[in-house]
Amino acid sequence: MNRNSGRRLWRFGLVFLLAATIVAGCGSRQAGQQAPQAVEVKAMAVVQQDTPITYEYVGQVQAKNEVKLQAKVSGNIVAKMVTGGGMVSQGQPLFQIDRRQYEAAVLSAKAQLAQSQATLANSRRDTERYRQLAAQNAIAEQTYDTAESASQQYEAAAAANDANVQKAQADLQDTLIVSPIDGRIDVNDLSLGSFVTAGSTVIATISSIDPVFVQFSINENEYLKMMQLGNGSLPGTWGSNLKLVLSNGTEYPLAGAVEQIDRGMDQNTGTITVKAGFDNPQKTLLPGMFARVIAQGEVRQNAMLIPQRAVQELLGKTLVNVVGDGDKAESRVVKMGPRIGNLWIVEEGLNPGDRVIIEGTTKIQPGAQLKVTMVGLNDLQSSAKQ
Incomplete structure (x- = not known):
């Protein structure tokens, strides 16, 4: 075998080896593609x-009644009978405003009333005498008329002074500020010595606690759907057995019912406001708390x-x-x-x-x-x- 023949044989072997390697590689890839793992x-x-379909809404607890306590008279607070954050009952004394000037006003009004009543009594006696004399033609008729007119003026003055006495006594009574409702007073109440202006200064805020409102909103589509299910009114099952899920995930034990529905849709949000009442005997629900309101709907x-x-x-x-x-x-x-x-x-x-x-x-x-x-x-x- 010459040298050229040896070179050809060596090249042929090399090409055969490369082809076998490529075929083997392709075969392994095809095998992998053909048997993917499930x-x-x-x-x-x-x-x-x-x-049964339930509807869920985000609600917020509100007091049914909330009163910003303001005094009807001005003066300094001289006594407090309540602690901020405490429970109060209707008619319970809460604050005392300095009453000295109002006691003096009552005495002054009573003195003016007594004076005007004495003047009126004397005028009435004179008028009666003039009436008798005028009946006997002993005096001119005009003299009697003048006396009777004066008596009427004294009577009006006495009535005005009597009204002043009643107002002074009412102002004196209003120096003692009492709670208008049952509820809880806030912790931002005024301290002793604070000056309050009648009809302006907020002394404290009182919120009713039991029962409470939970306010939530429903969109227009849901409202229309509920009205259709109720044949023109909200279904009783939807609004009479509401459940409440508190923010910690626990379910409130008492059911609530819809009590108020707003007169129309909110133009900004496209929703209508609904208020449901919940009894709150344990004082668990506080104004401002958030909760999920769950209402029962139709059965799909x-x-x-x-x-x-x-x-x-x-x-x-x-x-x-x-x-x-x-x-x-x-x-x-x-x-x-x-x-x-x-x-x-x-x-x-x-x-x-x-x-x-x-x-x-x-x-x-x-x-x-x-x-x-x-x-x-x-x-x-x-x-x-x-």
Whole structure:
């Protein structure tokens, strides 16, 4: 074999080796593509059942009555009979304004009244004498008329002085400030020595505590829906058995009822204000607290329900991953309705019997092969309690 033949043989072997390597690599990649690993997920069949609908609103506790306490007379506070933040009852004395000038005013008014009454009595005696003399033609008729007119003037003066006495006595009584309602007084009440101006200075604020209002708002669409369900009025089941969930997640033990509905829609928010009354014997609810108001609505027949955690929101769309034909992942655009506990009513996009993926959604892509473990509603509720 010559030298050229050896070189050709060596080159041929090298090309054969490279080709075998490439074929082997392609074969391994094709084998990997042909046998993808199935993604393990948990799924639940769409639940279909008659479902009572509840409506939830954000509410705020308000006092049914709230009074800004102001004095009817001016003066310095000389005594306090209440501690800020304490409970007070209607008619309970709270503050005492210096009464000395008002006692003096009563004495002065009574003295003026006594003087005018004495003058009136003397004028009446003179008038009676003049009447008798005029009847005997012993004096001119004009003299009698003048005496009678003077008597009437003294009578009016006496009545005015009597009114002054009553006003002075009322001012004296108003130096003692009493609570106009049952409730709790705030902690920003004035201190001893403070000067109050009649009808201007706020001495304290008193809020009624039992019962209370919880104010919330409903939008126009919900209002119209409720009116349609109630044939022209709000359904009794919606407004008569309201539940309250406090900010710490606990349910208030007493039910409430709608007592007031505003006259019209708020032009800025498009909502109508509603006030519900709740008894508050334990003084748990305080003005300013926030709570969730839950109202019972209609019963949705054969509603389709899925877990809330199965729903995804992306770029303005609501999506649900389902197990499609051949156990392959499929994404569906859905329209959701009201939430019921940890479930959600599906309005459009799913059918009864569809299998909705509730765990493992972050690991799958549409068309991915799935290894599905089915769970039931009881399993879902048990895991939620744990």
